Amino acid sequence: MGFIMDGLDAEDYDRTYNDRDLLRRIVTYFRPKAGAMFLVAGMIVAASMSHAATPLLVSYVVDAVADGTIGQVGWMFVVGVLLAGGLGWVFNFVRQWFSSRVTGDVVLRLREDAFDAVLERDMSFYDETPSGRIVSRVTSDTDDFATVSTLTMDLISQVLMVLFVTVLLFARSVELALLTLLVVPIVVGLALLFRRLARASTRRAQRSLSRVNANLQETMGGIAVAKNFRQEQQVYDEFRPINQQSYQVTLRQGFVFSGIFPVLFFVAGLATVALVYLGGSAVLTRGLSAGDWYLFLQGVALFWMPLTSIAAFWSQFQQGLSASERVFALIDAPPRVVQSDAQPAGELAGRIEFEGVTFGYDAAHPVLRDFDLRIEAGESVALVGHTGAGKSTLSKLITRFYEFQEGRLLIDGRDIRTLDLASYRRQIGAVPQAPFLFSGTVADNIRYPRPEATDDEVLTAASAVGGGDWIEALPNGLATDVGEHGRALSMGQRQLVALARLLIQDPAIVVLDEATASVDPLTEAQIQEGLDVVLAGRTSIVIAHRLSTIEHVDRIIVLDHGQIVEEGDHATLLARGGRYCQVYNTYFRHQSPNYRAGAGFVPVSSG
């Protein structure tokens, strides 16, 4: 049991809706399609009537054969049966056509809503949720939901068939009709019991599938690293148990689902035996016509088919319901970042103040405790410190990607929680270590923050960065295709594109995580020049990895375990011989032009 259930826990934001809320929610998606659905309902009634007409007509044929009048009326029955069949086909066709439209439109809207919700989520959501799982909610879960609507329409048509057949049965013989109906509560009871089992096993099957998706997604994302280190076997070893688990869980689901049919058929078989026996005796003893008896035998078959398919329907219905539950949970996931107001940020000067901020990714383990820091408008600050010191964390709070637990964060003296996030983020330029480029040309990527930027503006921005020489090195200049994730450009070129993109955005505050990947000295110089242009006149917080950056900024802040342990400019801090010197000796010393292995250490006198 342990292995089969491992890793199939719900996501943090998963929730269980009660049936009524879930159905109400589903109905809101179908309401705009009411017109088409009425037409579908009409077609379902018409098709069900034409299908129910066939056994009725045949029962008359049986009677006509029995009393020898078939010769005079035979042709009418032939026409009647053909007509019922033909009309049934037309009604069904129209029904299928419109119900596909309804389902398609509903899924379209649901998927749009799910996608919008995904875009709205805070960064913490992406850190915690593997992207494969998100993908499977937006794609396969919405598809499963679609099957609910198709099945619901099928079910309605089946139920109508049952009603028509019941009416026919009662019209012919109340006694036999009641006998047939006696079995209904048994079937419904079994179906309800089965419904509980099906829902639980279905939910597990969906989770295991999304685990497979998540694993595949991660594998594809890191395939270059895996191949480089020849770790294909390890990747395979990781995939195998996850896939195996999905197999086991699906197998269990199949077991549960297939269990219901033998039980239902057994009950149905008993009922048929009883009807054949009682109906046969009635024909012999009480003058029931052979046609009536035939109608009953057909009626039983017609009657059982919808009932058993209703039972089978539950399984898929449950699958669709739990899929819709998962999609709605994604749509309804409460944001972690909560704004108390939505004041437009306006033109920011860029002053940033942390006042007694406490923050932990997990509230029980704070990364920052009672943290104070004031960065003046237009000041450039470099954050340095050992790995895990909290440098990126600070930048994530400034970009408002994460919610902090205590204290205040002020931007130009205004509480960050009172600002309209969209207008605030427009003034924040965040550059990650490995700048992400979207498929398209270099110009498309530079224009990304402001699609209406003219070609001249794009060219000016690109030329301002690193003297613009790098554009000539591109095969098609700014029209060069960057390839998937910018793979067609070198790391250095990608960074230059990211800097030019910042110029187009023109933010008041820049939060930059410097790339650690080394580039050639020429590109390095271009990037440094680009940085000087981009950072001029803006508040900038740089998670510094390059010596030239720390030598140029107004203030260096040394972080250790979420605390500021030292601050000042490069020369002052070097002279002090404190914690900064330790960091310098570890990370920056070797970047000095005079670097020689084992030499150039700055003496450390304290801490």
Ligand SMILES: Nc1ncnc2c1ncn2[C@@H]1O[C@H](COP(=O)(O)OP(=O)(O)OP(=O)(O)O)[C@@H](O)[C@H]1O
């Ligand atoms: N998404 C996350 N979820 C949980 N913990 C995290 C997350 N990101 C960072 N941490 C933890 O917070 C602490 C600070 O991490 P942070 O990324 O701010 O360090 P850093 O100084 O930027 O390190 P580096 O130079 O390696 O990027 C670390 O202990 C890290 O394990």
